[in-house]
Amino acid sequence: MGQAFVLALQLIAALDAELLEIIARSFAVSLAAVAIAAAIGLPAGAALAVYRFPGRRAVIVLVNALMGLPPVFVGLLIYLFLSRAGPLGFLGLLFTPTAMIIAQAVLVTPIIVAICHRLTRDLYEEYRDQLCSFGARPHDAVRTILWDARVSLVTAVMAGFGRATAEVGAVLIVGGNIAGLTRVMTTTIALETSKGNLALALALGLILVLTAIGVNAVAMSLGGVSAYRRG
Amino acid sequence: MVRRLSVPVVAPVWAPVWALVWALVWAGAPVQAPAHAQDRFITLASTTSTDNSGLFAEILPRFQAQSGIAVRVVAVGTGQAIRLAERGDADVLLVHHKPSEEKFVADGFGLERHDVMYNDFVVVGPAADPAGIKGMVRAREAFAKIARGRHLFVSRGDNSGTHRAEQSIWRASGSDPAAGRGKWFREAGAGMGAALNTASGMNAYILTDRGTWTSFSNKGSFAVLVEGDPALFNQYGVIVVSPERHPHVKADAANLFVAWLTGAAGQAAIAAFRKRGRQLFTPNAKPSTGN
Numbered sequence: 375m376g377q378a379f380v381l382a383l384q385l386i387a388a389l390d391a392e393l394l395e396i397i398a399r400s401f402a403v404s405l406a407a408v409a410i411a412a413a414i415g416l417p418a419g420a421a422l423a424v425y426r427f428p429g430r431r432a433v434i435v436l437v438n439a440l441m442g443l444p445p446v447f448v449g450l451l452i453y454l455f456l457s458r459a460g461p462l463g464f465l466g467l468l469f470t471p472t473a474m475i476i477a478q479a480v481l482v483t484p485i486i487v488a489i490c491h492r493l494t495r496d497l498y499e500e501y502r503d504q505l506c507s508f509g510a511r512p513h514d515a516v517r518t519i520l521w522d523a524r525v526s527l528v529t530a531v532m533a534g535f536g537r538a539t540a541e542v543g544a545v546l547i548v549g550g551n552i553a554g555l556t557r558v559m560t561t562t563i564a565l566e567t568s569k570g571n572l573a574l575a576l577a578l579g580l581i582l583v584l585t586a587i588g589v590n591a592v593a594m595s596l597g598g599v600s601a602y603r604r605g
Numbered sequence: 606m607v608r609r610l611s612v613p614v615v616a617p618v619w620a621p622v623w624a625l626v627w628a629l630v631w632a633g634a635p636v637q638a639p640a641h642a643q644d645r646f647i648t649l650a651s652t653t654s655t656d657n658s659g660l661f662a663e664i665l666p667r668f669q670a671q672s673g674i675a676v677r678v679v680a681v682g683t684g685q686a687i688r689l690a691e692r693g694d695a696d697v698l699l700v701h702h703k704p705s706e707e708k709f710v711a712d713g714f715g716l717e718r719h720d721v722m723y724n725d726f727v728v729v730g731p732a733a734d735p736a737g738i739k740g741m742v743r744a745r746e747a748f749a750k751i752a753r754g755r756h757l758f759v760s761r762g763d764n765s766g767t768h769r770a771e772q773s774i775w776r777a778s779g780s781d782p783a784a785g786r787g788k789w790f791r792e793a794g795a796g797m798g799a800a801l802n803t804a805s806g807m808n809a810y811i812l813t814d815r816g817t818w819t820s821f822s823n824k825g826s827f828a829v830l831v832e833g834d835p836a837l838f839n840q841y842g843v844i845v846v847s848p849e850r851h852p853h854v855k856a857d858a859a860n861l862f863v864a865w866l867t868g869a870a871g872q873a874a875i876a877a878f879r880k881r882g883r884q885l886f887t888p889n890a891k892p893s894t895g896n
Contacts, residue, residue, distance in 0.1 A: 458693030458851060464855070468694055469648060469679060550648075550679035553662065569657050570823030574731030 379574035385577055386584075393578075399586065400558040403471050404538035407478030408486075411538075412531050415483045419490025419530070420516045420523075423498045440484035445477075449547030451476045456548065469550040474558070477544040483535035489530035494519045523583070532593050539586060560589065561584075619749075622834075646675040647858045650687075650695035653796035655841070656680030656817035658885050673857050682796065684764030687810040689767035690714060690844075692850030696859040701766035701814075701841045701864075706734055715844035716856075721884040722875050723840045726770055727818060728831035729801075730810035735818050744834045745777040755789040759875050761800050762792030771812045774836060786803035814839055816885040841886070843867065866890070 385393055422434060454460050456468040456476075465487045467473045499518045505515050519528070542560035549556030551565060566575035656678055667677045676697075679689065683700040690698040691714050698715060699835065700706060709715050728738065728747055736756040738747040751758050761768035775782050777841070782790040791809060793800040797817040804811035805825050813821075818829070831837075843863050848856040865871045867890035875888040 459855065460692075463693070469677065550677070552677045552679060555677055565657075567802065568653065568796050570798060570802065570821040572802075574825055 378573045379417055380576035380582065382569060382584075384447075384463065393581075394584040395554070396557055396559060396562055397581070398498075399471065400539060400560075400582075401585075403474045403558060404478060404535060407475045407538050408482055408531060408535045410475070410479040411482035411486050411534055414479075415486030416490050416520055416530070417516060418483075419487040420494045420520045421512075422487070422491045423494040423519065424512050424515045434488075437484050437488045437491070441488050443481055443484065445481060445541045445543035446547065448480050449544030452480065452544065452548045468548065469552060469556060471549070473548040474545045474556060475584070477548045478538040478541060479579050481541060482538050483542060485537055486530050486534045489533055490523075490527060493526050493530060494523050497523050528593050528596070532590055535589065536586060539582065556562060608663075626784040645673050645858060646677055647696040647855050647862060648677045648679060649699060649862075650679050650681065650689045652683050652686060652701060653680050653798065654701070654767060654814045654817050655699065655767075655886075657796070657798050658820045659880060660816070660875070660878050660886060663878045664871065667743045667874050668862060668871070671870070672858075672861055672865065674861065676862060678805045680796075682761075682763045682765030683767075683769070690846050693846065693854065696846055696855045697862060698844045698846065699841060701848055702769045703840055703842060705766075705769070706842045710844060713847060714850055715847055718842050718844045719863060720886045720890055721841045721843045721866055722872075722890075723838060724815045724886050726767065726837040727815050727829045728810060728811055728812055729818060729827050730804075730830050731808045732826050732828040734830060736810065739828075739830045741831050742834060743830055744774050744812075744836050745779075747831045748774050748778040749780050749857065751810050752778065752782060752785065752789075755785060757791065757807050758782065758785075759787050759800055759804040759807065759809045760790060760792045761794070761797070761812075762794040765797070766880070767797060767812060767814055770837075770839065774812070776834065801862050806888060816880075819883050819885055820880040840889075 403448045422430065422437070452473065453468065455462045456465070456473050457463055458466075458468070467476070498515065501515070501519060501522075505518065511519065540560065540565055545551075545556070545558060546561050546564065549558070549561065551557050551561040557565075563575045563582070566578065567570075590603060649661075651661070657680070661676070661678050661680075665678070669675050679686075679695065681689065683702045683705065686695070686698060686700050687705055687709055689695050690709070691712075698709070699721065704714075706718050710718050726744075728744060730736070730738070736747075736751045737752050738750055741750070748758075755839075760771060771829075784790075786792065791803070791807065794805045795803065796797045797813060798821060800811060800814060801821055802815065802823055805823055806829055810830075815832075818824075843866055845856055845859040845863055846854045848854045864876075872888035872890055875886050876884065878885060
């Protein structure tokens with residue numbers, strides 16, 4: 375353990391070019407996936423809180439269940455779609471960062487929908503009468519509660535980001551862990567573990583944890599500033 | 606308490622979201638850039654045993670420098686590598702189970718099969734050697750002894766080339782490890798390195814290729830106990846995926862790669878690759894294929 379800590383510090387201090395590239399790739403892939411998931415998931419979550427339609431409860435149960443989607447299952451599913459023998463094979467996306475973004479977006483979207491639904495549901499209860507008195511239509515209500523809940527929705531997005539960066543099963547299958555192209559932090563950790571370089575793998579894991587703490591701290595402080603401004 | 610409301614927000618919600626999406630898609634673009642800027646790449650489906658040894662990291666840059674073709678390695682077990690290639694998800698296949706490779710070609714999925722290199726499998730286990738197999742000449746007899754004593758044995762259990770080799774030794778040993786499944790016979794269902802970690806954690810015997818073993822860093826108290834049996838020979842072969850079966854396959858670039866690998870330059874690069882002072886693979890392509 376101690377050896378891993380020292381190694382982690384050395385790796386960070388040395389600013390190893392390959393390591394930086396892998397960290398940058400992890401971030402680019404996961405941020406893109408989370409952006410897509412948020413663009414879909416936030417409006418969908420708020421809509422679930424506002425609209426009343428038959429089967430709504432079933433959808434909520436389903437979305438909550440999908441929060442626990444096993445990454446390897448999603449990876450396999452996306453692989454079968456993107457494989458040359460699959461329906462989207464002609465796109466040639468398998469073993470590219472785009473495939474990894476798609477897989478992570480599929481994993482993260484239900485998380486953002488479910489958390490956003492929970493966060494906006496109570497807000498909507500609070501606002502409903504007033505919104506009705508303004509004659510607001512449902513899609514105005516969706517916009518309003520999304521906007522007013524934006525600070526707490528950072529939590530939903532961060533939960534999704536955490537899932538995306540920590541996930542290994544799906545990106546390994548659809549990305550192929552190709553050096554310099556689709557190798558990210560988690561797949562590197564798996565690879566170094568399998569080479570028996572346990573200290574290096576652990577050091578990389580520590581760096582992943584540190585970057586996750588950094589991202590969350592930034593997000594929290596942004597939320598804090600925003601909340602302060604709203605006074 | 607009524608919170609401040611902001612009902613007619615139309616743009617403010619969506620604009621930042623879409624701005625973010627596009628910003629990030631563009632930010633992600635540089636990650637993709639090499640794929641477009643340099644169209645000359647092929648995808649090689651290969652095995653964890655070759656990739657984990659560091660061979661590809663050593664020799665592929667030389668091929669790229671010479672040809673301008675980048676080789677993207679997807680390292681999985683032999684069984685999975687063959688399935689990837691059958692689905693057209695790779696341009697070249699480099700694996701180590703000759704019967705499966707020949708079937709792949711016979712079924713029309715690949716062009717000609719070429720020998721590339723070989724090394725050998727070894728039986729490793731705790732240096733204390735509770736089963737007493739150290740120095741045995743026949744791998745099958747060592748396996749039989751492990752089975753008789755019900756000593757822990759970790760199987761790859763993943764249809765990889767090494768797993769197939771292990772299965773054929775078990776068949777030759779005359780003992781049925783399936784009877785000990787979940788007891789002394791533990792199927793890891795993992796790559797070579799991960800399975801070695803498992804065996805090391807359980808103090809169990811395991812069959813491994815020498816390349817992975819030599820470059821493996823978590824040996825602990827493990828040692829090579831049985832080696833040198835002709836049944837432990839480990840031949841690697843390379844096959845270009847058939848462009849007739851999958852028209853998108855980059856057969857020209859893939860053929861260039863195979864010609865290089867089985868030619869003088871590639872064979873010399875394989876012979877020169879050393880890990881911890883040891884040569885891990887012996888090139889043995891037939892000269893006729895090296896042009």
